Amino acid sequence: MPDRIVFKARRVANQDASGWRPDHAVLVNDGRIEGVIPQSQLPADIESSRRVYDLGDVSLLPGLIDVHAHMHCSATADAYRLVTTEPVDQLLLRAATNIRRSLLSGVTTLRDLGSRNEVAFPVRDAVRAGTIPGPRLLLTGTPVTTTAGHCHMFGSEADTLEQVVTAVRRQKKLGADCIKIMATGGMFTPTANPRSVQYPAEILAAAAREAERLGMQIAAHTLSAQGVRNCVQAGIHHLVHARWYHRDPQKGLDYDPVTAERIAKNGQYVDCTFGHMLIGTEREKAGAAPLKPHWSVASTPVSNEEHVENARDMRRHGVVFITGLDMGMSTAPFDQSSANARALVRYFDYSPWEAIQASTIVSSRALGLAAVTGALKPGLSAELMSVRGDPARDIDALTGCVDVVLEGRPVKLGGTPLV
Numbered sequence: 150m151p152d153r154i155v156f157k158a159r160r161v162a163n164q165d166a167s168g169w170r171p172d173h174a175v176l177v178n179d180g181r182i183e184g185v186i187p188q189s190q191l192p193a194d195i196e197s198s199r200r201v202y203d204l205g206d207v208s209l210l211p212g213l214i215d216v217h218a219h220m221h222c223s224a225t226a227d228a229y230r231l232v233t234t235e236p237v238d239q240l241l242l243r244a245a246t247n248i249r250r251s252l253l254s255g256v257t258t259l260r261d262l263g264s265r266n267e268v269a270f271p272v273r274d275a276v277r278a279g280t281i282p283g284p285r286l287l288l289t290g291t292p293v294t295t296t297a298g299h300c301h302m303f304g305s306e307a308d309t310l311e312q313v314v315t316a317v318r319r320q321k322k323l324g325a326d327c328i329k330i331m332a333t334g335g336m337f338t339p340t341a342n343p344r345s346v347q348y349p350a351e352i353l354a355a356a357a358r359e360a361e362r363l364g365m366q367i368a369a370h371t372l373s374a375q376g377v378r379n380c381v382q383a384g385i386h387h388l389v390h391a392r393w394y395h396r397d398p399q400k401g402l403d404y405d406p407v408t409a410e411r412i413a414k415n416g417q418y419v420d421c422t423f424g425h426m427l428i429g430t431e432r433e434k435a436g437a438a439p440l441k442p443h444w445s446v447a448s449t450p451v452s453n454e455e456h457v458e459n460a461r462d463m464r465r466h467g468v469v470f471i472t473g474l475d476m477g478m479s480t481a482p483f484d485q486s487s488a489n490a491r492a493l494v495r496y497f498d499y500s501p502w503e504a505i506q507a508s509t510i511v512s513s514r515a516l517g518l519a520a521v522t523g524a525l526k527p528g529l530s531a532e533l534m535s536v537r538g539d540p541a542r543d544i545d546a547l548t549g550c551v552d553v554v555l556e557g558r559p560v561k562l563g564g565t566p567l568v
């Protein structure tokens with residue numbers, strides 16, 4: 150009996166996450182969704198055969214998917230100092246706290262795109278063993294980067310093609326699900342210029358081939374226009390950020406619609422991280438001091454609007470966005486994955502349902518998990534989150550997570566954490 154469960158809710162998302170089924174019930178057996186039926190069709194003696202949770206006046210959705218976290222980073226203004234100075238046991242504790250926070254905010258699948266191996270893999274082992282609570286974790290372990298390159302302080306430094314291929318194999322051996330490579334420098338790393346590429350396209354392509362040979366996806370961080378072009382040419386599966394900085398520090402961006410069209414044609418996904426930008430602007434509006442810009446972009450400031458305009462054009466060309474917040478970086482807290490969907494509505498004219506789809510069905514498809522999670526569909530793992538109010542009318546409602554169910558097991562009910 151304990152494995153047969155019913156979750157009743159006032160509004161339950163349909164299979165495509167495109168509309169509500171009013172007063173429905175999700176039937177769960179052994180962690181999987183058996184069906185979703187009107188509450189009126191439940192037999193009168195349902196409680197004799199199933200445990201029944203009446204969630205009440207909430208909107209029940211698939212659990213959120215966030216494709217971009219750094220579990221041991223602090224999400225504070227001093228994130229860089231902490232991750233470069235804290236001992237590993239401190240980073241482990243921080244990571245355990247962070248992933249629990251994500252889970253309780255409604256994230257049931259979390260991809261970590263770069264954390265130290267000695268943190269990421271033991272944390273996943275502990276979650277699997279039931280020692281600590283956490284969402285389903287997909288891991289890259291340490292990202293592949295150049296010597297002194299972006300995130301070198303928790304990366305695998307690899308400069309030549311041979312070294313990069315070896316680094317990919319090492320991550321596989323340690324238990325990585327996927328590979329992260331730093332195609333350009335990044336804002337987080339003082340020694341890595343985001344305007345310049347770290348690898349030529351041939352090396353990125355070798356990494357992609359090796360990842361594929363070992364059955365893994367590869368995601369690449371890229372902030373420069375040439376970096377984006379290299380990732381497109383190399384067949385990188387997921388482009389992270391996909392900003393268009395010009396190589397010349399005296400210039401702003403170097404947007405290229407032909408490359409955008411190729412991203413769409415190739416079916417490469419873009420983890421556009423605009424939720425992170427949205428949280429940053431909201432904080433500044435509330436009076437927080439703006440973060441100091443990286444030296445490489447300080448002399449020619451680029452406005453958020455310019456980045457948004459280019460990403461809007463990418464969308465017009467058919468580029469598909471997936472939802473990664475870059476959790477752990479300054480102003481990207483682990484409990485605010487809902488900012489991804491809010492940003493898609495705010496900046497890119499997504500309908501609220503389209504934004505919810507991006508955070509669920511679309512991201513699960515991009516991760517190769519469409520047959521596992523991401524929708525309220527019979528056969529899939531029962532991963533649910535609920536919010537008060539109606540996020541299909543007002544996407545901001547997605548922020549107030551009330552209930553969370555992971556593999557059929559409630560881990561938060563009525564706003565109260567059970568783990």
Ligand SMILES: [Zn+2]
Binds near residue numbers: 218
């Ligand atoms: Zn990141």
